[in-house]
Amino acid sequence: EVQLVETGGVLIQPGGSLRLSCAASGFTVSANFMTWVRQAPGKGLEWVSVIYGGDTDYAESVKGRFTISRDNSKNTVYLQMNSLRADDTAVYYCARGRSGSPLEYWGQGTLVTVSS
Protein backbone atom coordinates (compact mmCIF):
# COMPACT_ATOMS: atom_id res chain seq x y z
CA GLU A 1 0.00 0.00 0.00
CA VAL A 2 1.31 3.42 -0.95
CA GLN A 3 1.69 5.78 1.99
CA LEU A 4 3.18 9.24 2.34
CA VAL A 5 3.68 10.85 5.75
CA GLU A 6 4.80 14.46 6.01
CA THR A 7 6.34 15.86 9.17
CA GLY A 8 8.15 18.99 10.24
CA GLY A 9 5.52 21.70 10.06
CA VAL A 10 5.68 24.25 12.89
CA LEU A 11 5.11 27.87 13.80
CA ILE A 12 8.26 29.75 12.82
CA GLN A 13 9.34 33.39 12.65
CA PRO A 14 9.90 35.21 9.36
CA GLY A 15 13.42 34.69 8.08
CA GLY A 16 13.71 31.30 9.71
CA SER A 17 14.54 27.90 8.22
CA LEU A 18 12.70 24.62 8.35
CA ARG A 19 13.00 21.17 6.84
CA LEU A 20 9.95 19.14 5.94
CA SER A 21 10.14 15.39 5.52
CA CYS A 22 8.00 13.03 3.49
CA ALA A 23 8.47 9.39 4.43
CA ALA A 24 7.24 6.99 1.77
CA SER A 25 6.27 3.35 1.95
CA GLY A 26 4.91 0.89 -0.57
CA PHE A 27 7.09 2.20 -3.40
CA THR A 28 10.54 3.62 -4.11
CA VAL A 29 10.85 7.41 -4.14
CA SER A 30 13.85 7.35 -6.45
CA ALA A 31 11.78 5.82 -9.26
CA ASN A 32 8.96 8.34 -9.11
CA PHE A 33 8.20 12.03 -9.51
CA MET A 34 8.07 13.30 -5.94
CA THR A 35 6.35 16.64 -5.63
CA TRP A 36 5.58 19.22 -2.97
CA VAL A 37 2.32 21.14 -3.31
CA ARG A 38 1.12 23.78 -0.86
CA GLN A 39 -2.19 25.34 0.04
CA ALA A 40 -2.44 28.62 1.91
CA PRO A 41 -5.39 28.91 4.32
CA GLY A 42 -8.62 29.24 2.36
CA LYS A 43 -6.77 29.32 -0.97
CA GLY A 44 -6.11 27.06 -3.92
CA LEU A 45 -3.33 24.62 -4.65
CA GLU A 46 0.17 25.74 -5.63
CA TRP A 47 2.86 23.47 -7.06
CA VAL A 48 6.15 24.06 -5.21
CA SER A 49 8.84 21.63 -6.33
CA VAL A 50 9.60 18.26 -7.90
CA ILE A 51 12.44 15.77 -7.84
CA TYR A 52 12.83 12.96 -10.33
CA GLY A 53 16.04 11.08 -10.89
CA GLY A 54 18.77 13.68 -10.73
CA ASP A 55 16.51 16.54 -11.76
CA THR A 56 14.75 19.14 -9.65
CA ASP A 57 12.52 22.09 -10.42
CA TYR A 58 10.92 24.87 -8.38
CA ALA A 59 8.14 27.41 -8.51
CA GLU A 60 9.44 30.92 -9.10
CA SER A 61 8.04 31.96 -5.73
CA VAL A 62 10.42 29.63 -3.86
CA LYS A 63 13.39 29.41 -6.21
CA GLY A 64 16.62 30.19 -4.39
CA ARG A 65 15.02 29.72 -0.97
CA PHE A 66 13.73 26.12 -1.02
CA THR A 67 15.67 22.96 -1.85
CA ILE A 68 14.17 19.55 -2.54
CA SER A 69 16.24 16.45 -1.91
CA ARG A 70 15.92 12.74 -1.39
CA ASP A 71 17.48 10.07 0.82
CA ASN A 72 17.08 6.78 -1.00
CA SER A 73 18.25 4.75 2.00
CA LYS A 74 15.39 6.19 4.06
CA ASN A 75 12.95 6.35 1.14
CA THR A 76 12.26 9.92 2.19
CA VAL A 77 11.96 13.24 0.38
CA TYR A 78 12.79 16.55 2.02
CA LEU A 79 12.00 20.19 1.47
CA GLN A 80 14.53 22.57 2.99
CA MET A 81 12.89 25.95 3.41
CA ASN A 82 15.04 29.02 4.09
CA SER A 83 14.30 32.73 4.40
CA LEU A 84 10.69 31.96 5.21
CA ARG A 85 8.09 34.65 4.66
CA ALA A 86 4.53 35.12 5.85
CA ASP A 87 3.22 34.14 2.42
CA ASP A 88 4.87 30.73 2.78
CA THR A 89 2.24 29.92 5.40
CA ALA A 90 0.38 26.88 4.09
CA VAL A 91 -0.32 23.21 4.41
CA TYR A 92 2.47 21.44 2.55
CA TYR A 93 1.57 18.19 0.82
CA CYS A 94 3.93 15.59 -0.56
CA ALA A 95 2.64 13.70 -3.59
CA ARG A 96 3.79 10.91 -5.86
CA GLY A 97 3.41 10.91 -9.59
CA ARG A 98 4.71 9.15 -12.66
CA SER A 99 5.29 10.23 -16.21
CA GLY A 100 1.89 11.16 -17.62
CA SER A 101 0.24 10.43 -14.28
CA PRO A 102 0.72 13.34 -11.91
CA LEU A 103 0.03 13.57 -8.18
CA GLU A 104 -1.75 10.22 -7.85
CA TYR A 105 -0.99 9.73 -4.16
CA TRP A 106 -0.90 12.45 -1.50
CA GLY A 107 0.18 12.62 2.10
CA GLN A 108 -2.02 14.13 4.79
CA GLY A 109 -0.08 17.40 4.76
CA THR A 110 1.86 19.35 7.36
CA LEU A 111 1.10 22.93 8.40
CA VAL A 112 3.80 25.58 8.24
CA THR A 113 2.93 28.90 9.85
CA VAL A 114 5.32 31.80 9.39
CA SER A 115 4.53 34.53 11.87
CA SER A 116 6.19 36.68 14.50
Add this chain to the structure above:
Amino acid sequence: DIQMTQSPSVMSASVGDRVTITCRASQGISNYLAWFQQKPGKVPKRLIYAASSLQSGVPSRFSGSGSGTEFTLTISSLQPEDFATYFCLQHNSYPLTFGGGTKVEIK
Protein backbone atom coordinates in the same frame (compact mmCIF):
# COMPACT_ATOMS: atom_id res chain seq x y z
CA ASP B 1 4.26 29.63 -17.42
CA ILE B 2 0.96 28.13 -18.51
CA GLN B 3 -2.05 29.78 -16.92
CA MET B 4 -5.11 27.67 -16.13
CA THR B 5 -8.43 29.50 -16.03
CA GLN B 6 -11.22 27.56 -14.39
CA SER B 7 -14.92 28.43 -14.50
CA PRO B 8 -17.15 28.96 -12.78
CA SER B 9 -15.43 29.70 -9.48
CA VAL B 10 -18.61 28.85 -7.55
CA MET B 11 -21.75 27.07 -8.60
CA SER B 12 -24.94 25.98 -6.90
CA ALA B 13 -26.50 22.69 -7.91
CA SER B 14 -28.99 20.12 -6.71
CA VAL B 15 -28.65 16.40 -6.21
CA GLY B 16 -29.23 14.72 -9.56
CA ASP B 17 -28.08 17.70 -11.62
CA ARG B 18 -25.61 17.38 -14.45
CA VAL B 19 -22.62 19.56 -13.61
CA THR B 20 -19.96 20.84 -16.00
CA ILE B 21 -16.76 22.60 -15.01
CA THR B 22 -14.41 24.10 -17.57
CA CYS B 23 -10.66 24.67 -17.56
CA ARG B 24 -8.87 26.71 -20.21
CA ALA B 25 -5.11 26.65 -20.74
CA SER B 26 -3.22 29.73 -21.92
CA GLN B 27 -1.45 27.55 -24.50
CA GLY B 28 -1.87 24.06 -25.87
CA ILE B 29 -1.18 21.26 -23.41
CA SER B 30 -2.26 18.25 -25.51
CA ASN B 31 -4.10 16.00 -23.05
CA TYR B 32 -1.86 16.67 -20.04
CA LEU B 33 -4.71 17.67 -17.78
CA ALA B 34 -5.85 16.22 -14.47
CA TRP B 35 -8.83 16.93 -12.21
CA PHE B 36 -8.88 16.79 -8.42
CA GLN B 37 -11.62 16.91 -5.80
CA GLN B 38 -11.06 18.39 -2.38
CA LYS B 39 -13.46 18.42 0.53
CA PRO B 40 -13.02 20.84 3.46
CA GLY B 41 -10.10 19.85 5.66
CA LYS B 42 -9.26 16.87 3.46
CA VAL B 43 -6.47 15.93 1.09
CA PRO B 44 -7.03 16.48 -2.66
CA LYS B 45 -8.07 13.36 -4.51
CA ARG B 46 -7.30 12.74 -8.16
CA LEU B 47 -10.37 11.98 -10.26
CA ILE B 48 -9.16 12.18 -13.85
CA TYR B 49 -5.75 12.18 -15.55
CA ALA B 50 -4.69 12.47 -19.18
CA ALA B 51 -7.81 14.60 -19.68
CA SER B 52 -10.22 11.67 -19.81
CA SER B 53 -8.78 8.67 -17.93
CA LEU B 54 -10.82 7.83 -14.86
CA GLN B 55 -8.81 7.18 -11.71
CA SER B 56 -9.32 3.69 -10.33
CA GLY B 57 -12.10 3.65 -7.75
CA VAL B 58 -13.71 6.91 -8.88
CA PRO B 59 -17.42 6.59 -9.75
CA SER B 60 -18.27 6.52 -13.45
CA ARG B 61 -20.55 9.57 -13.09
CA PHE B 62 -17.30 11.58 -13.32
CA SER B 63 -15.88 12.10 -16.79
CA GLY B 64 -13.34 14.36 -18.43
CA SER B 65 -12.91 15.55 -21.97
CA GLY B 66 -10.94 17.97 -24.09
CA SER B 67 -7.52 18.52 -25.54
CA GLY B 68 -5.33 21.43 -26.51
CA THR B 69 -6.63 24.38 -24.50
CA GLU B 70 -10.23 23.51 -23.53
CA PHE B 71 -11.15 20.87 -20.99
CA THR B 72 -14.28 19.81 -19.17
CA LEU B 73 -15.10 17.85 -16.06
CA THR B 74 -18.64 16.50 -16.03
CA ILE B 75 -20.58 14.96 -13.18
CA SER B 76 -23.52 13.24 -14.83
CA SER B 77 -25.77 13.10 -11.77
CA LEU B 78 -24.58 15.02 -8.73
CA GLN B 79 -24.59 13.06 -5.48
CA PRO B 80 -24.53 14.45 -1.92
CA GLU B 81 -20.89 13.39 -1.48
CA ASP B 82 -19.87 15.37 -4.58
CA PHE B 83 -20.29 18.78 -2.95
CA ALA B 84 -16.67 19.87 -2.85
CA THR B 85 -14.10 22.03 -4.60
CA TYR B 86 -12.62 20.86 -7.89
CA PHE B 87 -9.24 21.83 -9.33
CA CYS B 88 -7.68 21.23 -12.73
CA LEU B 89 -3.94 20.79 -13.18
CA GLN B 90 -1.82 21.02 -16.30
CA HIS B 91 1.14 18.65 -16.35
CA ASN B 92 2.39 19.41 -19.84
CA SER B 93 5.35 21.42 -18.60
CA TYR B 94 6.94 22.78 -15.45
CA PRO B 95 5.99 24.67 -13.45
CA LEU B 96 2.83 22.62 -13.05
CA THR B 97 -0.11 24.96 -12.64
CA PHE B 98 -3.52 24.53 -11.07
CA GLY B 99 -6.75 26.23 -11.92
CA GLY B 100 -8.25 28.48 -9.29
CA GLY B 101 -10.88 25.94 -8.26
CA THR B 102 -14.63 25.50 -8.58
CA LYS B 103 -16.69 25.18 -5.44
CA VAL B 104 -19.84 23.15 -5.98
CA GLU B 105 -22.40 24.15 -3.39
CA ILE B 106 -25.83 22.82 -2.52
CA LYS B 107 -28.66 24.79 -4.10
